[in-house]
Amino acid sequence: MNLLRKILFPFAILYGFITSIRNFLFDKGILKSTSFNIPVIAVGNLSVGGTGKTPQIEYLIRLLSDRYRVATLSRGYKRKSEGFVLAGTSSNAEILGDEPFQFYQKFPNVQVAVDADRTNGIIQLLSQNEKPEVVLLDDAYQHRKVKAGFYILLSSYGDLYADDFMLPTGNLRESRGGANRANMVIVTKCPKNLSDKEQEQIRLKLKLSCSQQIYFTFIDYDDFIYGENEKIAVNEIKSESKLLLAGIAKPTPFFDYLKNESDECLTFPDHHHFSDSDLETINNKALNRKIITTEKDYVRLKDAERVTALYYLPIKSTFIKHQQNFDATILEYIKVNSAS
Numbered sequence: 001m002n003l004l005r006k007i008l009f010p011f012a013i014l015y016g017f018i019t020s021i022r023n024f025l026f027d028k029g030i031l032k033s034t035s036f037n038i039p040v041i042a043v044g045n046l047s048v049g050g051t052g053k054t055p056q057i058e059y060l061i062r063l064l065s066d067r068y069r070v071a072t073l074s075r076g077y078k079r080k081s082e083g084f085v086l087a088g089t090s091s092n093a094e095i096l097g098d099e100p101f102q103f104y105q106k107f108p109n110v111q112v113a114v115d116a117d118r119t120n121g122i123i124q125l126l127s128q129n130e131k132p133e134v135v136l137l138d139d140a141y142q143h144r145k146v147k148a149g150f151y152i153l154l155s156s157y158g159d160l161y162a163d164d165f166m167l168p169t170g171n172l173r174e175s176r177g178g179a180n181r182a183n184m185v186i187v188t189k190c191p192k193n194l195s196d197k198e199q200e201q202i203r204l205k206l207k208l209s210c211s212q213q214i215y216f217t218f219i220d221y222d223d224f225i226y227g228e229n230e231k232i233a234v235n236e237i238k239s240e241s242k243l244l245l246a247g248i249a250k251p252t253p254f255f256d257y258l259k260n261e262s263d264e265c266l267t268f269p270d271h272h273h274f275s276d277s278d279l280e281t282i283n284n285k286a287l288n289r290k291i292i293t294t295e296k297d298y299v300r301l302k303d304a305e306r307v308t309a310l311y312y313l314p315i316k317s318t319f320i321k322h323q324q325n326f327d328a329t330i331l332e333y334i335k336v337n338s339a340s
Contacts, residue, residue, distance in 0.1 A: 034147060038126070039338060047155070054155060058103070058317070156187075211296075228302065232311070266281075274300060
């Protein structure tokens, strides 16, 4: 914790008090939450950024989309549009935001929508001719105007909410007590070989209730990088000199997985909109080498005429153990709460 964050400690106390009052008013029904008669699953976190929401939403899409009509609803962070937008053939990352556009491109059988007002967003989705049977709320843990039927709380292995503090001293959007709303907690970005003993230690640290399930996942990288017209095996590209580019919250694992001593790494802020100056910098750094980026950055860069030899490395969320239990819990929730 740096000095400035320590100095801002009184503001963290004030912010925590304000968010606690807000949560209390929602808990008591003084502030209104809207429920819907279809299954609504909210995926989010207590901290700002970098907990792996996108791969977790994609996991749920893969689990559910062959069984149900699924819609995702996001705020569409840093998009240049306003209000409710349903993804279509004219959509791009500027209209939807990078993560929703990624969902739209990867899962064409899923309705992808954005709206800062999640209540209105669900109402609009349910007004479509092909209304969804399940709605996945992306990054909506604090959006309490919608009362989801099932809450999945994510916390990164290297930055557990139990070890954090309120903004601006720490990175928490609300107090640790907000975890009590979760039906399950997923500790993301774990080492693949995380032992049972350490899993139990983390479970005890998080102080979950008996009714709350906990799971542990790791980031699993694809065996190939993908360009517009080709794919290349990762084990072939690792020894090649290249430019690694990332505009995500925590890019270090991505860089570490691909880089060698001749590579150059270029970092931009999370959800960054690339300017002409940025594109020029990227090309100058690349020096005719291949450019490998994250899937989220690729959807914002792939149509830029100045950027050539551009590839991305997909990731997915993989459970260390008990994946079948997780799947069964989600499917049972949806079965019980679906309209007959």
